[in-house]
Amino acid sequence: MRSAFILFFTLFSATPANAINNNLTDTCLQLAAAQRCQPFIKLLTAADKQQFPLLAETLQQAERYQLQIIYTQVQRTDGLPKLNYYLFNVDENRYFYPASTVKLVVAALALQWLNQQQDPSLSAATAMLTDSVRPLQTAAWQDDTTANQLPNIAQYIRKILLVSDNDGYNRLYELLGQEYINTELKRLGLQHTVINHRLSVPLPDEENRHFNPVRFIAKDGRLVKSVPARSIEQSYRNAGQPTLGAAYYAAGELIRQPMDFTYKNRHSLIDYDGVIKRLVMPELFASTQQFTITAEQRAFLLKYMAMLPRQSQSPRYDENDYPDSYGKFVLYGGDKSRIPDHIKHHNKSGWAYGHILDGVYLQDLQHDLEFFVTAVIYANDNATLNDDTYEIEQLSLPFMQQLGQFIHQLSLRQR
Numbered sequence: 001m002r003s004a005f006i007l008f009f010t011l012f013s014a015t016p017a018n019a020i021n022n023n024l025t026d027t028c029l030q031l032a033a034a035q036r037c038q039p040f041i042k043l044l045t046a047a048d049k050q051q052f053p054l055l056a057e058t059l060q061q062a063e064r065y066q067l068q069i070i071y072t073q074v075q076r077t078d079g080l081p082k083l084n085y086y087l088f089n090v091d092e093n094r095y096f097y098p099a100s101t102v103k104l105v106v107a108a109l110a111l112q113w114l115n116q117q118q119d120p121s122l123s124a125a126t127a128m129l130t131d132s133v134r135p136l137q138t139a140a141w142q143d144d145t146t147a148n149q150l151p152n153i154a155q156y157i158r159k160i161l162l163v164s165d166n167d168g169y170n171r172l173y174e175l176l177g178q179e180y181i182n183t184e185l186k187r188l189g190l191q192h193t194v195i196n197h198r199l200s201v202p203l204p205d206e207e208n209r210h211f212n213p214v215r216f217i218a219k220d221g222r223l224v225k226s227v228p229a230r231s232i233e234q235s236y237r238n239a240g241q242p243t244l245g246a247a248y249y250a251a252g253e254l255i256r257q258p259m260d261f262t263y264k265n266r267h268s269l270i271d272y273d274g275v276i277k278r279l280v281m282p283e284l285f286a287s288t289q290q291f292t293i294t295a296e297q298r299a300f301l302l303k304y305m306a307m308l309p310r311q312s313q314s315p316r317y318d319e320n321d322y323p324d325s326y327g328k329f330v331l332y333g334g335d336k337s338r339i340p341d342h343i344k345h346h347n348k349s350g351w352a353y354g355h356i357l358d359g360v361y362l363q364d365l366q367h368d369l370e371f372f373v374t375a376v377i378y379a380n381d382n383a384t385l386n387d388d389t390y391e392i393e394q395l396s397l398p399f400m401q402q403l404g405q406f407i408h409q410l411s412l413r414q415r
Contacts, residue, residue, distance in 0.1 A: 331404025
């Protein structure tokens with residue numbers, strides 16, 4: 001759906017104005033319902049830079065922090081919503097590690113897969129038992145958070161969207177398999193996304209191409225569906241052998257060379273932004289590039305994208321362990337206070353290898369505001385991965401907070 005493009009804007013860009021305008025025009029042709037595209041940097045006034053100094057300073061160091069931003073203003077009319085895009089340093093070809101953001105598209109594809117089975121006895125609430133047939137695979141036959149103590153797709157998705165549960169994602173990845181996931185990514189028009197591994201389970205590429213057998217069991221114990229163990233020969237690897245950092249730790253040893261991400265997941269910022277928009281405003285996309293899910297399934301995803309951990313009845317989460325901002329970075333960052341009820345923050349965030357990411361559709365019901373923000377920042381001053389020495393608390397989360405505060409304030413001014 002989208003051709004590769006590069007948009008690079010810094011606070012003091014030397015790029016000729018006509019080149020910027022040509023890039024913006026080309027990009028707008030590739031974006032859903034785009035009324036116009038403009039440089040994000042032009043939105044900041046001198047007063048804004050004083051009020052949000054960390055935001056302004058970080059924008060000046062875009063290359064250092066590999067910063068990318070897409071802010072989308074929503075205009076409502078009698079027809080389809082019209083979107084105004086404001087872009088900063090967006091580059092489809094620049095690799096960043098997407099962390100947990102890939103969980104959202106896999107959750108949506110799991111619901112789509114259910115529909116494609118065309119079996120009325122199979123639903124997201126049907127017990128899903130994952131078996132293991134290889135030494136490095138693990139089984140999942142129990143879930144203490146469900147009423148019947150058995151896992152199911154719906155509960156896996158709730159955990160993914162509420163607290164970014166890795167195991168929930170892994171079980172859906174094993175159910176779907178790489179071939180289904182990546183084939184569907186291409187159908188959706190997500191040309192710069194690759195999903196090729198489980199999370200927090202350090203397996204080699206070959207093992208990640210083997211997928212557990214799965215059984216779906218009815219309430220009376222009857223077998224509803226059996227999915228056999230599968231494997232694929234094709235390796236869904238990243239082209240160009242992307243690397244990050246200058247050194248990394250592996251098994252406690254410092255390796256003094258960049259870390260290879262060829263066999264890691266990929267999710268460009270525009271693809272990531274597009275997944276959020278396909279769920280919030282599917283009507284903006286051709287039917288062939290929408291998730292094949294029902295209105296009820298889409299409402300289910302949006303409900304748990306916006307729900308805060310303390311609001312969940314099943315599973316339950318302690319607010320001390322999971323404050324409102326646990327996965328809500330834009331506008332709230334590391335703020336531990338409660339998010340007001342009139343703010344609805346439909347999102348999926350990620351955090352790994354020095355990256356902080358958030359993709360959000362934000363509604364302010366009190367002021368009748370809505371907008372999208374998708375952003376990634378990489379804070380790793382010592383250029384070493386896996387040493388747990390990243391500037392997340394000092395820089396990345398406060399940056400995301402100021403980014404959201406600025407855009408929220410801007411939206412109030414633009415009303």
